[in-house]
Amino acid sequence: MDVLVCAGCGAELSVPVERVALPPEAHASWGHGPLPPLMEPGTYAVDPAPAPAPWRTWEDLGESAAAAAGVYAPVYPVPCGTRNRMVLAPGDMRGTRLVPERCESHCLGITAGAEPNLVCLGCGLGVGSREDDCGLWQTVWYEPGAVVRRPLTVPAPAPPPPDRTPPLPTDDWDLRLAAAAGAALAGLLAASGGEALALPDGPVTELFGRELARLLPAGPPARRVGLAGPGLPGDGADLVLVPADRRTGAPWPPADDVVAVALPYGVWAHLALPETSPMPPSGRPPAGVLRDDYPLPDHAYGGFGPDHRTLRRTLARMPEVRRPWLRALYDRL
Template sequence: MTVFGCRNCDATLTVPVSRVALPVHADQKYGNGPGSLAPALEPGTFAVDPLPSGSPWRRWKELESGQAESLGWYAPRFSISTGPVGRVLLVPGDVHGAVIDPALVGDSACCGLDGGEPNMACDTCGIPVAIRIDDCGLRQAIWLDPRTTRMLDNGPGPHPVLDWTELIDQRPGIPPSEPSGGWNPMWAAAAASALAHLLTASGGDPMAIPDPRVAEVFRPTLDRLVGPVSPGPERTLVLAGPGLPDPDGDVALIPVHPQTGELWPVAPPVKPVPLAWDAWRHLAFHAAPKPVGRTVPIPPEALPAQLPAHRFQPDGQIFLSVLARLPEVRQPRLRAIYERGRPYSYTVYAF
């Protein structure tokens, strides 16, 4: 089993957990509440952030030549973290033995804890060990500080790794709409990340999208960013993955394994564009429920809508962050898209 504890006193801080891939929506801020967003992970799991996080922060203009690239940034940001790597994300209910320390809680949050710096301490020795987040518009989370926590035991956790076939059967994906009728924030994050990879795979060229559901998610934003499909040869975006035939397009939306982070392989010259499993699975296999027990057909306009009525808006902050970490953003066409978007970081809709 995998268990984390205090680096100072070895007190246990978590229940047994299984490692999963860090989801793209782990640090998401979406809307302005009221209340926080659901945790990015399932109970009994953890994910590790491989990137620097927290203080110290450096202004972009203060960085020396090549320093930003060494930290994985290829387009300007206001500031970037040069803090420790390896912070561990957990569902709040899986953390025991750590308590919120009022002396560590800052005053920058709105309705809860925003987690800028460690605000939880080990209940045994009192050393700061984690950041608790539950402010409005933020995902509920606890991030263990890698400087003061460590893995006490490393072994199989409560969730065994599934193969692709098992994923199709056991993890059916997440619908794009919420009960309120709006788009699910996870979809906004997943599509934003895929959109950044799609632009780099296509070089910013217009893209044909034959699948109507895929087109409904990506077409409006692509048209605003690069323009509609022009006459002449076209690049085509298709779905590829387990249970689907070999892709017959130029660019393929492929699933990311939610536990291992593995990408579904496609053979060149097809260019892969990773998409979070829960969104990919729904696009690839979701079928509208068929009415039963009726002899009179139901007209299409009377069936439940499969996608929200209002236009989809990918998460602008995640889009820009992912794009800035792809070396291709240094190409003039993609850099221009990035620069146009920076003033509107909360929504790609404004680009």
């Protein structure tokens, strides 16, 4: 556990928070309505990618400088801001003051401006920005030069036990699932070698089948996709979807030389684990028996499907996109 503190005066700017992996949906936006906080309470993440501003055009920056910024295919514009910003939920922020004249947008909320719109109450240093406008996750972004981490001796809470509780029928789940699927689809495409993939029947095909059939050429599948993770060996698949480590984001290590594509644990569990009821009865039902009296649609609102903007953003930041066949696919997107 850490506390985020002001680099200028040492004032505490957060409650005790646990560092976790940056969610795949961190840079995605949707629609014209308010979204919930990006981060779970009591957690924060570090974004290694450059901040959105300042921007440069792809042509002005050039391929070499864009690659140094972590972008390997044309995006418009190319972000060239600060790396390693820290993001947490607004409710976990402490010791700051919002400066309204430094905010932008003001549609249904606020976005960051040219200067930090949050200042430290102790010394007045600009420490970061709060964003909560329409279509954006509610976030607080702290700047690494202004905010530092102070380790605590308090141990982090234990992660939740493995479970596959069905998602509730909310837009929030649908958006997070779509972004995670978009990022994972980029990994599957890069590992496919440009040839068709064989998918297992069930939710994996439901989630990825249509897009893979659209983006990869038709023909006999060259590689087989499977699921692997705790209790799932992968069954000889060439590519496996695995859970990402909650704290580091690293993929669960598969056996042998199998290529692993990571998914957030909750999304992986939705694909791989048996369903459990979110409203258990008193006592315990017999093994293998599921309750059918809780409201759950066949699909979350809007249906399952990878988010194309997250797919394209992820591909642009993978060095593999410089392969001619994958670059041609990227350009078609």
